Structures are given as structure tokens and as C-alpha cells.
Amino acid sequence: MSPRVAVVGAGMSRFVRRAQETGKELSWIATREALASCELKLDDVDAVCLTSAPDAFDGVHRKGDYLADGAGAWAKPYMRTYVGGGSGVFTAIQGWYTVASGLADVVVCVAEEKMSSCQPHPQGAFLTIFDNILERPLGPNLLWIFALEMQRYMQAYGLDKRDIAQVAVKNKRNAAEHPAALLGQADITVEDVLGSETLAWPVQRLDVSPISDGAVAIVMASEDAAKRLTDRPVWIQGVGWNLDTTYWTNRDLAYPEYVENAARMAYGMAGVNEPRKEIQVAEPYDPFDYKELHHLEGLLLFDRGKAPEAAADGVTARDGDLPCCPSGGLLGVGNPIAAAGLMKIAELFWQLRGEAGARQVPGTPERGVAQAWGDLMQVGTVVVMGNGGGPLATATQSPPFAPRATSLSDQEFRSATGAVEQRLDTRYEWDPGEAIGAVLDGLREQRILATTCISCGRTLVPARKFCERCFRPTDGWTEVPHTGTVETFSICHVTWDMRPLDEPQIPAVIRLDGTSEGGFLHLVGEVAPDDVRAGMQVEAVWKPAGERVGSILDIEYFRPLEPELRRELVAVAAVELPVEIAP
Numbered sequence: 001m002s003p004r005v006a007v008v009g010a011g012m013s014r015f016v017r018r019a020q021e022t023g024k025e026l027s028w029i030a031t032r033e034a035l036a037s038c039e040l041k042l043d044d045v046d047a048v049c050l051t052s053a054p055d056a057f058d059g060v061h062r063k064g065d066y067l068a069d070g071a072g073a074w075a076k077p078y079m080r081t082y083v084g085g086g087s088g089v090f091t092a093i094q095g096w097y098t099v100a101s102g103l104a105d106v107v108v109c110v111a112e113e114k115m116s117s118c119q120p121h122p123q124g125a126f127l128t129i130f131d132n133i134l135e136r137p138l139g140p141n142l143l144w145i146f147a148l149e150m151q152r153y154m155q156a157y158g159l160d161k162r163d164i165a166q167v168a169v170k171n172k173r174n175a176a177e178h179p180a181a182l183l184g185q186a187d188i189t190v191e192d193v194l195g196s197e198t199l200a201w202p203v204q205r206l207d208v209s210p211i212s213d214g215a216v217a218i219v220m221a222s223e224d225a226a227k228r229l230t231d232r233p234v235w236i237q238g239v240g241w242n243l244d245t246t247y248w249t250n251r252d253l254a255y256p257e258y259v260e261n262a263a264r265m266a267y268g269m270a271g272v273n274e275p276r277k278e279i280q281v282a283e284p285y286d287p288f289d290y291k292e293l294h295h296l297e298g299l300l301l302f303d304r305g306k307a308p309e310a311a312a313d314g315v316t317a318r319d320g321d322l323p324c325c326p327s328g329g330l331l332g333v334g335n336p337i338a339a340a341g342l343m344k345i346a347e348l349f350w351q352l353r354g355e356a357g358a359r360q361v362p363g364t365p366e367r368g369v370a371q372a373w374g375d376l377m378q379v380g381t382v383v384v385m386g387n388g389g390g391p392l393a394t395a396t397q398s399p400p401f402a403p404r405a406t407s408l409s410d411q412e413f414r415s416a417t418g419a420v421e422q423r424l425d426t427r428y429e430w431d432p433g434e435a436i437g438a439v440l441d442g443l444r445e446q447r448i449l450a451t452t453c454i455s456c457g458r459t460l461v462p463a464r465k466f467c468e469r470c471f472r473p474t475d476g477w478t479e480v481p482h483t484g485t486v487e488t489f490s491i492c493h494v495t496w497d498m499r500p501l502d503e504p505q506i507p508a509v510i511r512l513d514g515t516s517e518g519g520f521l522h523l524v525g526e527v528a529p530d531d532v533r534a535g536m537q538v539e540a541v542w543k544p545a546g547e548r549v550g551s552i553l554d555i556e557y558f559r560p561l562e563p564e565l566r567r568e569l570v571a572v573a574a575v576e577l578p579v580e581i582a583p
Contacts, residue, residue, distance in 0.1 A: 027110050090381045092239075112214075153290055163308040164207065165190045169188050172328065177358035262371070265382070279367055301322060327347040485537055
């Protein structure tokens with residue numbers, strides 16, 4: 001028998017169409033709330049498990065490393081997993097086996113997604129998941145495979161589009177009472193869904209959850225730790241995961257066998273023999289309305305083709321015999337892909353503790369199942385959770401208690417899911433967040449700004465909104481000198497694609513005077529490569545005021561403070577970056 005592992009805390013940011021906050025900051029918001037919910041500090045955490053979807057959404061390779069600070073991973077064992085849309089549930093599984101293995105007593109699991117940075121549309125990040133020989137030359141988009149699967153499901157069981165649309169109506173109405181929801185709508189009707197724009201038949205706009213940004217975190221603990229931390233732990237009773245083949249056109253699209261395989265693994269571990277009788281609440285993955293029905297059947301909660309009938313009879317309503325997505329799911333709360341699955345774990349945690357507020361299902365649910373799915377319709381991830389029969393809370397406010405994230409309006413940004421009509425040409429727009437935004441404004445004014453943390457006494461460059469060590473907000477701003485010291489440097493003779501440069505480039509890490517350890521990356525100029533050395537004092541060379549735009553490039557380079565080391569700057573041939581990838 002596996003050691004018992006519990007969820008003891010949870011938190012999430014708001015889900016929004018476009019967040020001003022960076023991915024690090026979204027992670028920090030959710031993690032701070034999760035820790036606060038069980039009165040823990042970062043020092044109490046033994047390890048961190050994180051997930052986030054394709055690096056291409058952000059244009060930051062090794063995004064797990066990039067997000068580590070915001071997830072609370074400073075100086076801790078840390079790992080990132082990614083299995084597409086299944087990632088949120090799988091990172092809870094990862095947290096479970098990290099604790100169950102005995103390697104950690106308390107683990108924070110964090111799921112973050114910022115889809116909106118990918119321009120002109122996040123679908124551009126997915127175009128390369130298609131087979132590059134047999135499929136990509138056809139110019140597919142992601143809606144194709146969903147539409148083909150939805151059509152196959154309807155045909156196999158003689159379903160009408162109205163049978164499918166009722167799921168979107170239920171979930172959007174459920175989400176109207178969710179404090180973090182993006183898409184809640186109390187008065188939506190089936191006619192609204194059927195009258196919405198057709199994207200790729202039978203997929204219409206209101207059948208699908210659009211672009212979303214957000215983050216979720218949970219705290220998992222060993223049995224001994226859980227009993228110290230709370231009198232109402234929610235136990236992980238079973239976990240399962242399964243990966244089907246990428247040859248998706250060889251499968252029967254009417255039934256998600258990979259979900260069944262994962263569910264049987266989780267049910268077997270949980271001792272569930274009759275899922276329909278032993279599960280009281282379900283959070284299946286629902287980025288499209290038909291997928292909730294599809295997945296409920298894969299979870300063995302309804303016979304094949306019978307979930308639509310059950311939904312029509314009210315069985316899956318919040319007050320029905322088997323409430324499904326009482327949170328509002330992805331169709332109602334939002335779909336920041338990796339974060340969406342972990343939201344379902346958090347929602348079950350709140351439901352089984354009786355803390356879901358207006359979202360709370362009737363009665364005293366003792367067991368629930370969460371499921372997520374991803375990649376080319378091939379990943380099944382399932383977690384069974386139970387409260388062990390403990391007392392339910394009488395919460396006066398529904399968690400998440402104060403979900404934060406700032407939604408930006410940008411008319412040039414396409415705010416809803418739609419087909420990508422051009423060939424692959426992915427661009428990005430980054431929202432710098434409050435801290436880096438202020439730094440960029442400072443550079444425009446020929447000022448270098450840093451933030452300070454009075455708890456650890458550091459002056460931080462690059463500036464940030466929170467101290468990753470103390471895991472608290474930074475305290476204020478300070479302007480630092482334009483001079484510093486070369487910590488380390490390189491002399492680079494080739495471009496990124498291995499073409500020789502006419503003149504070598506000298507990238508360096510420069511610690512500015514008056515700041516703490518470390519520095520930031522820039523170029524050194526007006527010096528012969530042979531004269532550069534670690535410890536060399538340098539000063540910033542700025543662009544003229546009229547040419548500064550609020551960019552790190554407003555500093556052209558750093559040059560030696562010693563005049564005798566300077567030489568006339570030799571123009572370096574411009575490095576051309578690709579603007580388009582040929583099909």
C-alpha cells in the first residue's frame with residue numbers, strides 16, 4: 001500500500017484574457033495564496049513541482065527554469081513536467097510521487113500559463129505539433145483535429161449539436177459564481193451557443209474556451225505532515241496516467257481510450273470498483289464542450305455515447321446526481337492550458353472540504369475525480385481524491401479568497417480562439433509587468449533603477465516585484481550608478497547560426513556599483529578583445545535622448561573606465577534574425 005499523501009492548501013490567480021503580470025508573477029500570486037491557505041512559509045516547503053505548456057507561448061526556452069523563482073523554487077529541489085493539456089493534473093501526480101517516495105514531506109505544485117504573449121495567435125505555437133512530413137504541408141490548424149473528433153463523436157452516437165451545446169451553457173452558468181472566472185455568464189442559452197460564429201464545423205466560438213492567462217498552486221503533504229497542518233486533509237486516493245500514440249488518425253476518435261487507461265489505473269489504486277456509484281463529483285477536462293462528454297465516458301462514469309443523455313436529464317448539473325464541472329470548468333473559468341488541469345485538483349480540494357461557496361455541490365461529497373488531456377489527443381491524466389469522511393467547512397467566503405491578475409485591453413490582440421490563416425509566422429508581444437516596466441521607463445530617461453528587499457538586505461538588478469529568496473514583495477526603488485565591474489565575459493566570433501562575424505562580439509555579465517551579487521548581461525565595446533578582463537571597471541554608453549525608446553538597447557554597450565584601454569569602436573556587422581520560417 002502506498003504512503004498516504006494529502007492536499008492541504010490551494011490558491012489561484014484570476015484567469016484573464018491577457019495578464020499584465022509576467023509568468024513569474026502569476027506563479028508567485030498562486031503560490032503565495034496556496035501557502036497562506038495552510039499557514040505555511042516558503043521555508044516549510046521541501047520541494048517544488050511545476051508545469052507550464054509549450055515554451056513557444058512565451059518565446060522563452062527552458063521556461064521551467066525561467067518560472068522557478070515565482071514558483072518558490074529558490075534553493076530547493078525542483079522539476080518541471082509538460083504533457084500538453086494534461087500537465088496540470090500530471091504535476092499533481094508528480095507532487096504525489098515526490099511525497100509518497102519519502103523524498104519530501106511538503107511539496108508545492110504550481111501550474112502557470114501565459115498564452116497571450118504568442119502573436120498573432122497562440123495557435124501558432126501548436127502548428128509544429130503536426131507530423132512534419134504528412135500533415136504540416138497541408139497547412140492544418142489546431143481546430144481541425146477538434147472538429148474532426150467532435151464530428152466523429154456526434155456521428156457515432158447520432159448526436160445533435162444541441163446535445164453538445166448544453167455543456168457550454170451549464171459550465172458558463174456555473175462559472176458566473178466563481179471569483180476567478182473569465183467566462184462566467186448566468187444568462188447564456190443553448191441558442192446563444194448555436195448562433196455563435198462557426199470556426200471549423202461543428203466547432204463554434206462558444207463551444208471552445210478562448211486564450212487565457214493564469215496560474216494555480218496546491219500544497220501536498222505526507223500523512224504525518226498533513227495531520228500537523230490541518231484537521232481536514234483531502235487525500236490523494238489514486239493516480240493514473242497514459243500516453244497514446246501520436247498517430248491520432250489511426251484511433252477511433254469517438255472514444256478516448258487513453259483516458260480509460262489512466263482512469264483504470266487511478267481507480268485501481270483508489271479501490272474504486274464502480275465509478276458511477278463511488279464518485280460524487282467530477283472535474284473532467286472541457287476545453288471544448290464535447291470533450292466533457294467524451295471524457296466522462298472515458299472516465300467510465302457513463303456508457304459510451306450516453307453522457308449527452310445524462311447531461312440533458314440534469315445528472316451532470318451542480319445539483320444533479322453526479323455534478324460535473326461545478327466550478328464552471330475551462331469553458332467557464334478559462335483555459336490557461338497547463339494551469340487549467342491543476343485548477344480542477346484545487347476545485348475538488350475545495351469541494352471535498354465544503355469550501356467552494358456558491359459553487360458547492362449539495363450533500364457531503366466524499367470522493368471526486370479530476371482529469372486532464374492534451375497533446376495530439378493522446379494524454380490521459382487522472383487523480384482520485386477523497387476527504388476520508390471528515391467534517392465539511394462552513395466557509396463564509398469562497399476560495400480562492402482574493403484572486404489577482406490584471407487584465408489588459410489591446411484591440412490589436414485577438415482575444416478569442418480562431419483559425420490561423422497564414423503559414424507559420426509566430427511573433428510575440430511581452431507585457432513586462434510593473435517592475436520591469438518601470439525599469440524600461442527609467443532607461444528611457446537615462447536612469448538605471450533597482451528594487452530593494454529589507455528582509456535580506458539586497459539591492460536587486462534586474463529589478464523585480466518580489467524577492468525570490470524571502471518570497472515577499474520588494475520594498476522600494478533606488479537608482480544605481482551607470483558604472484560597474486565585468487564579472488565574466490566572452491569573445492564571440494560567430495552568429496547564432498554559426499556564420500563568422502567580421503568583428504567579434506564581447507558579451508559580459510556586469511555588476512553595477514551599489515548592487516548585490518550578480519549583474520546583468522550586456523555587450524562591452526570600445527576595447528580590444530585582448531584587453532578585456534574580469535574585474536575591469538566599465539561605464540554605460542547611452543543612445544542619444546531622442547533615440548531611446550524604453551529598451552535595454554537604450555544602453556548601447558559598456559566601455560572601460562580607463563581611457564587608455566579604449567579604442568575607436570569598429571562597427572559590427574548586423575546579425576540578421578529570421579522573420580519567417582518557410583513551410
